Amino acid sequence: MKPIACHTDLPVLLPPGPALTVARGESGFGDPRRIFTPAVAIGLFAAFVISVLVNEAAAAPAAPGILAALWKWAPLIFQGFLFNLLVSVLSMAIGTVAGTALGLAQISLLPSVRGASWLTTQFFRNAPWLVLLFYCMLLLPFEIKIAGLTIPLPAWFKSVIGLSLPVMANVSEVVRGGVRSIPLAQWESAETLAFTRRQTLWMIILPQCLKRMMPPWMNLYAILTMATPLISIVGVQDSMTLTRAALSAEGRSELLVPMYLMLLGWFFLYCYPIARCTVALERRFTVKN
């Protein structure tokens, strides 16, 4: 197994122990673990209350209250929010399965397989998510025919595939890094016991790196969830689309900030526990080593 050197910022690819802590300290902008802090939670809630109060005061006395308007639209927008979560779960599932296969191909003994999977990983890891999304909407057919069976590909499902591509590439790196973090001596002692390469990988190596792969994988899921409103840009009806529709139906500018803040709050409530959990897992892992 020839290691392929390449730069990475995924914690799992760094040596375990203190380095992991450093990596966490340095991981910068856009990292959900840095964004989702208790201070941000308080700030967000405060912003929501203030925006309601300020806009309430500015509103015409005759119009119904802002909270009443929010209450009226909340069920619809919440359905859209649930749809965003569905998209995130499906993209994550597809991306994880495909990414695991791609990651294992990256440690293949065949140089051609290794090279091709490395290139694929790098390509999708470094492409903007929105561009990938656009390409999937444009390039995928609206239906596929397999053995006389016509399977429709609705736009929302194309967007799921579009989001699963960058997830796949990132999972691929997590898997490759996890496997590489296991000492070669483990491979060697498995080899002396006559395990095949495949047995060694599935029974000895992967079970050991599962724990290490959990935090970056959860982190990736939080990032993905926050990226799901991108699908509204390519014309899929999600919580963003519905919020916009609600706002134009009401036609009241003072609703703008509170309504988007409400949606923001839901995303926050969903992603925050995941981010906390990731940090806790990472800490436990660092302490253990």
Added chain:
Amino acid sequence: MAWTPDQPIIRIADVHKSFGPIEVLKGVTFDVRKGEVICVIGPSGSGKSTLLRCVNALVPIERGSILVEGQEVNDPKLDKLALRRKVGMVFQQYNLFPHKTALQNVMMAPIHVLKQDRNEVEARAIALLRKVRLAEKAAAYPGELSGGQQQRVAIARSLAMNPDVMLFDEVTAALDPETVKEVLVAIRELAAEGMTCMIVTHEMGFARELAHHIYFTDRGVIVEHGPPTDFFACPRDPRTKEFLSQIL
């Protein structure tokens, strides 16, 4: 020509091995007979580990021949499974599987590689752990065991494959002085039962007591060899003399 037990169980002939430009083994030749215990000693970097790793095909050799029970190791079509059923190896760093208990470590290979019956394997694995005096640690994970205990589990794990030859590569070098003895005791008992052993060690007292034959390597060649009494009492080669004067 089929191998018979009266022939040497391992025949190493003119083995050459390089890592890139570094020539590590420069023509090593010797035989190991069935039931024999041989110790390989020599300065660091002289190729002792490499020699052991060549015997069970962990590293390929460039020139020469290694026959294990008549099976040629230096063969592109080598049946590695057949070879590794015959040859067990224990490393300096134990290399137990950390996510499995001691008992599971011992049971894994017979069940998944040899496809033996689980109940039968379990009974044998428990017996092996008892043999290395670790019966009460069967359910412990490697992280919960001392170095000496881990090393004994590693020996039991290797024995579970019922090998004909055991290779030991400095198995006590990473251990605390107190736990060295318990591992040496396990190897001594194994040797007493007639197991063929190739032992790389820095424990001269152990080599003197246990080995039937001692090989001294330096820079990829065997400089001197002989029964331990002769070897330690009257080394002939100046390199051997210097090494022994430093270590004893």
